[in-house]
Amino acid sequence: MDALRRQSDQKVFAALLRQRSVHYQSSRKIWYVLGYHDLVTALRSPEIFSSSPNTVFDPHVLGGESQKQRRLHTVLARECLRLSETVGDDVRRSSMHLLERLASRAKFDPISEFARPLTDSLAAKWLGINGTSAPEPPDLRQPPGQITVADDVTWAKWQSVLANAGLERNADLVPFMRFLWVAASRASRLAIAAALLIVLRQQKIREELVRNSELVPGFCDEALRYDPPEYHLTRMTTTEVNVSGCKIPAGATVQLSVAAANRDPLTFHEPEAILIGRKPNPHLAFGAGPHRCPGFTLARVEVTAALRAFLEVMPEFRIATHAGAGPTGRFPMFAPHYRRCES
Numbered sequence: 652m653d654a655l656r657r658q659s660d661q662k663v664f665a666a667l668l669r670q671r672s673v674h675y676q677s678s679r680k681i682w683y684v685l686g687y688h689d690l691v692t693a694l695r696s697p698e699i700f701s702s703s704p705n706t707v708f709d710p711h712v713l714g715g716e717s718q719k720q721r722r723l724h725t726v727l728a729r730e731c732l733r734l735s736e737t738v739g740d741d742v743r744r745s746s747m748h749l750l751e752r753l754a755s756r757a758k759f760d761p762i763s764e765f766a767r768p769l770t771d772s773l774a775a776k777w778l779g780i781n782g783t784s785a786p787e788p789p790d791l792r793q794p795p796g797q798i799t800v801a802d803d804v805t806w807a808k809w810q811s812v813l814a815n816a817g818l819e820r821n822a823d824l825v826p827f828m829r830f831l832w833v834a835a836s837r838a839s840r841l842a843i844a845a846a847l848l849i850v851l852r853q854q855k856i857r858e859e860l861v862r863n864s865e866l867v868p869g870f871c872d873e874a875l876r877y878d879p880p881e882y883h884l885t886r887m888t889t890t891e892v893n894v895s896g897c898k899i900p901a902g903a904t905v906q907l908s909v910a911a912a913n914r915d916p917l918t919f920h921e922p923e924a925i926l927i928g929r930k931p932n933p934h935l936a937f938g939a940g941p942h943r944c945p946g947f948t949l950a951r952v953e954v955t956a957a958l959r960a961f962l963e964v965m966p967e968f969r970i971a972t973h974a975g976a977g978p979t980g981r982f983p984m985f986a987p988h989y990r991r992c993e994s
């Protein structure tokens with residue numbers, strides 16, 4: 652789904668939400684829940700809104716609902732928090748390394764040549780692997796990425812952390828590490844892409860951030876609200892349930908629309924505006940409830956450090972005027988992508 656499509660989707664969802672929170676798409680047999688409070692309630696009720704459709708990606712955490720899932724989630728959150736306390740400099744160094752090489756070029760694609768190699772290499776390093784991303788847009792018939800061990804010490808650390816939390820050393824660990832690799836690299840890449848897209852388009856915001864880099868973390872959260880990496884979180888109902896006066900039957904596939912909820916006017920003042928210092932900003936880009944992203948602290952450090960580096964190395968830039976289809980497919984308006992201002 653490219654950015655243009657995503658933006659029109661956002662408008663469609665906003666219009667649907669103005670009508671009511673719950674909609675049924677009969678052609679695909681999918682229910683959509685759009686209202687912020689309905690989403691929070693559903694995400695916190697896994698006994699009714701089961702995440703079982705996600706077992707195809709990962710049966711242990713994202714698709715799991717047992718005590719084992721809770722244990723793994725806690726362990727992951729602790730490890731990610733620990734990493735987040737030390738990786739800021741690492742992200743900055745890797746960002747600078749990529750950006751300084753790109754800075755001498757007249758044009759480049761900030762997604763495929765900056766965000767993607769950055770997030771892929773950082774996730775691989777944090778997990779101790781060599782990773783190969785799945786093609787984008789994801790082909791659900793393909794495995795979600797291939798990995799081989801690159802750093803025995805880091806790999807062994809994760810192995811014992813996860814084995815202590817209940818994974819089978821032989822059968823479960825490699826598929827789980829592969830899921831973790833995709834979870835860690837893909838969403839961060841899309842978050843950096845969303846933030847870059849805003850600063851490339853909105854000169855005032857860019858200038859404010861260049862003048863005051865203290866504003867960057869708040870801005871990154873606002874970018875996550877405005878254009879979240881995961882638009883919908885998939886669930887299946889275990890029983891008939893009433894949501895905002897609408898009966899959803901048992902066994903229904905439900906898309907919980909983070910994209911719509913993050914612009915719900917009942918929760919967000921001026922939801923269509925990008926307010927750098929929006930407070931409070933209780934967006935759902937990291938989900939909510941027992942599956943809430945355990946990597947959120949790490950992701951925030953990563954996205955913030957990457958954007959700060961970008962603004963520092965290239966404070967003046969703009970999108971190339973003649974946009975066509977780009978190699979990422981996701982942000983065609985970047986192609987041939989981007990040209991630095993000459994001034």
Ligand code: HEM
Nearest residue numbers: 712713724834835838839842884936937938942944946950
């Ligand atoms: C900006 C970056 C990120 C965003 C927006 C994001 C978003 C999300 C969301 C929305 C979920 C919940 C999915 C659901 O409920 O169906 C999730 C789950 C998850 N995320 Fe993230 N994520 C990001 C980065 C990361 C990173 C860096 C890691 C690991 C290092 C990570 C690991 C995970 C894992 C393991 C889960 C499954 C948790 C569970 O089901 O208990 N994520 N993420």
